[in-house]
Amino acid sequence: MMTKDQMELVKGTVPVLRQHGVLLTxxxxxRMFEGNPxxxxxxxxxxxxxxKQQTALAMAVLAYAEHIENPAVLMPVLDGIGQKHISLDIRPEHYLIVGEHLIASIKEVLGDAASAELLEAWTTAYNQLAAIMTGHENHLYVQQISKKGGWSGWRPFVIKEKVVESTEITSFYLYPSHGGMVADFLPGQFLSVRLFLPELNLLQPRQYSISSAPNGEFYRISVKKETASSLTPDGMISNRLHxxxxxxxxxxxSAPAGNFSFSPDKDNPVVFISGGVGQTPLMSMMESLVRIGSKRPRTWIHGCRDKNVHAFKEVIENWTGQNDDIKKHIFYADLDGERITKNEYEGWVDLNVIDSDLITPQTxxxxxxxxxxIETxxxxxLLMGVKKELIHFEEFGPQTLNLN
Incomplete structure (x- = not known):
């Protein structure tokens, strides 16, 4: 249990963390990768x-120091981190390693300013945080294995279909290799895929949103191929899949995880706004509504570079053609002289050009x-009068946006 003096010592590091947090992380x-490769x-x-990871951790450490007296207010943020951790099979022993290197880094970066009392305060603070996180993550693991077809950690899946959706995006249909059913999930959640990368001589995990509705048989992920001339590790898994x-x-x-999700059972209007491959979790949400025959008013707003990279174009057209409750607005940054049809636009996504009924108090x-x-x-x-609690967003990768 932290003493009041220890809390004050931790809070006293807030100005340093604001200015030099990324240097510390x-x-x-x-240090950690050298000590524990x-x-x-x-x-x-x-x-x-x-x-991105250094920035995200710096933001998390700063937020924890700022709220050291009441870390419970950070639970929505900590839940997001915990969801990522269980998808990577992070376990309590990992917190011991992280704690050792974090406290040593504080000492090494702060130098003479890192008094014995300050290091003890931060050690106590970290242990408190680790206890919160491991407890929460254990609860999430129990939820995963309690589902029919559920599991924790890594499980082998076989690719039974590989479908080209556009010049950039390909879908992979993943079935459990044991032949059983797959665990249910909330539309919008993601799963992690782990492959061996010969270029790095490492196993590497990556998160991909599930782009299909829950069905009990398979998961579908839809992956964008990276085309940069000098590929970084960030695109190596996606391109290896392709x-x-x-x-x-x-x-x-790994089992489905994530807190960017919604309930298909509501009846208020919903608007989906996506850019590029960002449509994948929203496809899961929309398909879930279509599958249950929902009459919920839905608006699909999507922007991409051009028609060649536009994945799921025919699927959306089919849904809108068969459901009066679904509207679509598609933006193409570069049409190169191609003709556009109704509810298609040239340029980047602009909410101002869409019908005024886009904004209602319950949407x-x-x-x-x-x-x-996302930020735009x-x-x-918000400028159009929407309450922030009605706006939900998902940032792929480590969370660095702080909009709420």
Whole structure:
């Protein structure tokens, strides 16, 4: 239990964490991977290279220090972290390793400013956080294995179908190799896939949203191929799936997780706003509503570079053609002279050009896409009078957006 003096010592580091938090977390990860290189098989090394993981951890440590007297207010954030952890099979022993390197990093980065009392305070604070997280994650693991067809950790799945959806996106239909049923999930959740990368000589996990509705038989993930000339670790798993993994192959998969989800049973209007491959969790949500014959008013707003990269175009057209309750608005950044039809637009997604009935007091909004895309449309909805509690968003990768 932390004393009041220890809480004050931790709170006293807030200005340093605001200014130098990423420096601390960068030092921490470098130290940890040198001391425990086996953890490179657990962490997404792409997020290490692009600095997202260091930034996300710095933000989390800062938030914890700011709310050290009442960490319970951070539970929505901690739940998001916990959901990612269970998808990566993080266990209590990992917290012991992280704690050792984090406290040592604080001492090494702060130097003479890291008094024995401060280090003891941060050790107590970290142990408190680790107890909260391991307790919460244990609860999540129990929820996973309690489901029919559920499991925790990694399980082999066979790819039974590989379907090209566009010039960039391909879908993979994953069935459990044991032939049984798959655990149910909430529309919008993700699962982790783990492959061996010869380029890095490492096992590497990546999260992919489930792009199909719950069905008891399979999961579908829809993966964007990366086309950069110098590929970073961040795109290596996606491209390995595209180039080397085929029908009949076995891959390791963790159970569905994530807190970006919704209940199909409501009847208030819902608007889905996506950019590029960000439509994948929203496809699961929309398909779930279609499957149960929902009469809930739905609006599908999607933006992508051009018609060639537009995945699931025919599926959406089919749904809108058969359901009067579904409207669609599609934006193409580059049409290259191609003709557009009704409810298609040239340019980036712009909510201002869509019918005024997009905004009602009960409507919920789900946004997914690149960080800048999410922030733009989150701010726009607020300006249009939408209450922030009605806006839900998913940022792929480590959480660095702080919009609430």
């Amino acid at each position: 960068t030092h921490f990860y470098k 086996e953890l490179k098989n657990v962490f997404n090394m792409g997020n290490q290279e692009n600095n 180039n080397y993994v085929g029908v009949g192959d076995i891959i390791e998969v 919920e909004y789900y946004i997914c896409g690149p960080a800048g895309f 449309h989150y701010r726009q909805l």
